[in-house]
Amino acid sequence: LMTAATATAMTLGAGAAFADCDDGEMVIKFSHVTNTDRHPKGIAASLLQERVNEEMDGTACMEVYPNSTLYNDDQVLEAMLQGDVQMAAPSLSKFEQFTKVFRIFDLPFMFNNIEAVDAFQASDAGQDMLESMARRGLLGLGFWHNGMKQMSANKPLIEPSDAEGLKFRVQASEVLKAQMSAMGASPQPMAFSEVYGALQTGVVDGQENTWSNIYGQKFFEVQDGITETNHGVLDYLVVTNVDWWDGLDEDVRDQLSTILAEVTETRNTESYNVNQEAKQAIIDAGGTVRELDASQREAWVEAMKPVWEQFVEDVGQENIDAAQEMNA
Ligand code: LMR
Secondary structure, three states, X not given: OHHHHHHXXXXXXXXXXXXXXXXXXXXXXXXXOOOOOOOHHHHHHHHHHHHHHHHOOXXXXXXXXXXXXXXXXXXXXXXXXXXXXXXXXOEHHHOOOOOOOOHHHHOOOOXXXXXXXXXXXXXXXXXXXXXXXXXXXEEEEEEEEEEEEEEEEXXXXXOXXXXXXXXXXXXXXXXXXXXXXXXXXXXXXXXXXXXXXXXXXXXXXXXXEEHHHHHHOOHHHHOOEEEXXXXXXXXXXXXXXXXXXXXXXHHHHHHHHHHHHHHHHHHHOOHHHHHHHHHHHHHHOOOOEEEOOHHHHHHHHHHHHHHHHHHHHHHOHHHHHHHHHOOO
């Protein structure tokens, strides 16, 4: 039934877009929290669904649930361990309960761009991270890119001191909380699906996210503007349940791995462009985007980078050194 699945995935911008699975097909539920259109993860998940349902028809059937329609990121990993969902791609900030190794990706100004992130993930240090939670029952199958984060608030943010005293929504990550505190701001961890409402009602004043998330969730509509800080990275781990994965027939597991690897490579090379298109869409929709000159940006580096010291032990100086080499 791949034709129906493909059509559904293509036409439904919101809500669950899933295939009608046939009797006898193994159902693979993939849960995520973003929109599907103009979004690196949304597009990658839809492509994965399309290819699995076409190429593994009769054997496997993938149902992708976007937009937090099945689970939020703070629920999905527990649900995966219970066997209620088989795949997800939470951001690397969402694994704190399971491992601290991903904290390196949240450290501000660690990576200059997504190419450096990609190179680090492809190194031995990065690849070892895929199995860092295996004893806890979770296996990383690969990294999917989103991109660099930008800052927004209900007032213009030019100097880091503009953020002082403001409340910023952050993902539930100790590093991101420390980063906001370093600026004299107050971090408020919150589920992604609640951020728009919290910005709109003034529960929080600002947030940080990628162009595709700021566009997809329409944050720009309820913020004064977005400042192009590129201060950190938001990237994803495609994750599964170790027992479920190990229990698959070898040929099924191999085919699924191959499709996933191909989708990952194809979509990761496009993530930068998808974010740039989202940035342009924000501007076209009347959103305000502010750029920083070199000395203004340096002030953000000085304000945020001291946070590294608090986490050196968690992430390892050797990993920091390896990550920094990727910026060269
Ligand atoms: C967030 O919570 O801001 C992001 O992790 C959402 C996402 O999946 O991109």
